[in-house]
Amino acid sequence: MTRLTDSKNISANEVLVVGFAQTDNGPELLDSAIALEPTSKSEISEAIKLTNFSGKKSELTFLTIKSGVLCVGLGKVSKTQPLEMETLRRASAVAARALAGKSSALFALPTSTTVATHAVTVGVELGAYTFTQFKTKTEKISEGLKQANILVKDLFVNKSVFQEAQIIAESVKNVRNLVNTPPSHMYPETFADYVKKSFKRNAKLTVEILEEKALKKQGYGALIGVGQGSVNPPRFVRLAYKSRGADFHLALVGKGITFDTGGISLKPPSSMHTMKCDMAGAATVIEAFRAIMQLDLKINVSAYAALAENMPSATAQRPSDVVTTFGGKTVEVLNTDAEGRLVLADALGRAQKDKPDLIIDIATLTGAATVALGSRTAGIMANKEEARDQVFASAKETGEAMWPMQIPEETRTILDSKTADIANVGFTPNPAGGMMVGAAFLQEFVDENIAWVHIDIAPPAFNEGAPYGYNGFGGTGVGVRTLVHLAQKLAKN
Structure with missing residues (x-):
């Protein structure tokens, strides 16, 4: 199940998904539609320095902070090289697939536009897809992510594009x-x-x-x-x-x-x-x-x-x-x-x-x-x-x-x-x-x-x-x- 949320509060056992740009100075945490608390951003940025994560497109690393932070790479992003929606779509999907078996995740990715919300929604829906109809014994990891919450700034503004994305993804x-x-x-x-x-x-x-x-x-x-x-x-x-x-x-x-x-x-x-x-x-x-x-x-x-x-x-x-x-x-x-x-x-x-x-x-x-x-x-x-x-x-x-x-x-x-x-x-x-x-x-x-x-x-x-x-x-x-x-x-x- 996928839904929109305007709350950056993370519930118990919920994994936080964040996006990083690839820069010459190492991976850079990108702001979500609603910025995370400065202490959380600082904690994630410091922890990522202890890994080999670079921020290249669809790269993943998992940080054991609180109930977990999944970092996904979005490639090189700058004023002259804006984030491509296909990159965001694929990154969302890769993250959703990696969270198979998890009960819930908050996708705090760069969704400052309705187009970006559409891309993340489609990516999450398709990435979390599993086909288990003919399995008599379903392992937990094959069940897919149960709940995906996509962080946006304005629920009303994003409502119609979210519904459109869900219809298309369902087909x-x-x-x-x-x-x-x-x-x-x-x-x-x-x-x-x-x-x-x-x-x-x-x-x-x-x-x-x-x-x-x-x-x-x-x-x-x-x-x-x-x-x-x-x-x-x-x-x-x-x-x-x-x-x-x-x-x-x-x-x-x-x-x-x-x-x-x-x-x-x-x-x-x-x-x-x-x-x-x-x-x-x-x-x-x-x-x-x-x-x-x-x-x-x-x-x-x-x-x-x-x-x-x-x-x-x-x-x-x-x-x-x-x-x-x-x-x-x-x-x-x-x-x-x-x-x-x-x-x-x-x-x-x-x-x-x-x-x-x-x-x-x-x-x-x-x-x-x-x-x-x-x-x-x-x-x-x-x-x-x-x-x-x-x-x-x-x-x-x-x-x-x-x-x-x-x-x-x-x-x-x-x-x-x-x-x-x-x-x-x-x-x-x-x-x-x-x-x-x-x-x-x-x-x-x-x-x-x-x-x-x-x-x-x-x-x-x-x-x-x-x-x-x-x-x-x-x-x-x-x-x-x-x-x-x-x-x-x-x-x-």
């Missing part, structure tokens, strides 16, 4: 929960049930869930093809929210492969055990939609989640099969492990029926994205540079690592098919530029007059390594904050 955590849920419990039907239970139809909200018969009848041939090898049939989810007075329509499209074996084009075992995260795109658009709706932004928004389980079996689609997508275009399936682009083709086709002003699809689409950008950066591609740059700007402002990429003309020719309108991969295997080839395929299913952006989150969607910043092991929820921020900019004020 990110929901994505993490969905991604971290094992495929034994998370498959197309259960994902659709989650949506059904989470969103109730009303005058502003439309909830539509298509099952297998409806998918076949309405022409979702690619989605049916991907899911036909599994005992868990596919689903398609559509949410639509109409805000009074809004004149901009944002469509969010997500890939929802609840588990990806590769199908008949089977993945090697070492590439399969994290494939429960292949529905991260669908989870992201559903939860970004939720946050936009709860924030009551003056924007019309719709979300589309194409859900399937890609399995090998006697009924699975085969390399060289041809499927007919929503809208009528045919695809030669040369590689069943390039299935994400297939279900997105159907979803993009359906999204265009609602005549949006901007379509953004988000997907764990290609391993090639990791080769190109590393394990923490998503790729952004688009049919219009202005739309791509808008997404990139929101990513930078929220601290989500993304990078703009091109869709070169030659990437489309790789997908020429002698049998169908297009192939889902090149006939001759070639790993070069795979991320951009995937985007070139998707672009074929979007009207050139509609602005469209593709975000490949394959690299950062699932953290397999040590915790960093506000991301622990498992699903990260990347993309939610960028999409919500963009919606805020596009919304009619």
Whole structure:
């Protein structure tokens, strides 16, 4: 639980969290929104001199003063080099994670502005996240920090920004929960049930869930093809929210492969055990939609989640099969492990029926994205540079690592098919530029007059390594904050 407080009094067993700048003369304690007592500041400053703590970004050291003081580094800060909000966000998260199992902590960090309060709130919420649903015996340290109190000068001034930060952080955590849920419990039907239970139809909200018969009848041939090898049939989810007075329509499209074996084009075992995260795109658009709706932004928004389980079996689609997508275009399936682009083709086709002003699809689409950008950066591609740059700007402002990429003309020719309108991969295997080839395929299913952006989150969607910043092991929820921020900019004020 996280709350704001304007009291610098520390209760029994409560850990105090303070921030330090890195200077040439050693670490310097930075003032919080309400300055600590001079004696406390002096005691902390003297104690820190006895450690090797330097104040570099996200560095931690624990002082055994009273019930404990956790010092976190904020890097170099000066009048010419102000504190970056992403640095503050990550530092808050690292501190919250380090306090797992503690009953309470007072975050006395530099929150002199509402923007800083927002950053600390998001950081604390995401840093304290744990996933223990399937643990039969939960150790105290895995429970997370129970109570976080964020020190601010004025509760009223910070109230709305605090509530906004909590809504956004809750949606990110929901994505993490969905991604971290094992495929034994998370498959197309259960994902659709989650949506059904989470969103109730009303005058502003439309909830539509298509099952297998409806998918076949309405022409979702690619989605049916991907899911036909599994005992868990596919689903398609559509949410639509109409805000009074809004004149901009944002469509969010997500890939929802609840588990990806590769199908008949089977993945090697070492590439399969994290494939429960292949529905991260669908989870992201559903939860970004939720946050936009709860924030009551003056924007019309719709979300589309194409859900399937890609399995090998006697009924699975085969390399060289041809499927007919929503809208009528045919695809030669040369590689069943390039299935994400297939279900997105159907979803993009359906999204265009609602005549949006901007379509953004988000997907764990290609391993090639990791080769190109590393394990923490998503790729952004688009049919219009202005739309791509808008997404990139929101990513930078929220601290989500993304990078703009091109869709070169030659990437489309790789997908020429002698049998169908297009192939889902090149006939001759070639790993070069795979991320951009995937985007070139998707672009074929979007009207050139509609602005469209593709975000490949394959690299950062699932953290397999040590915790960093506000991301622990498992699903990260990347993309939610960028999409919500963009919606805020596009919304009619």
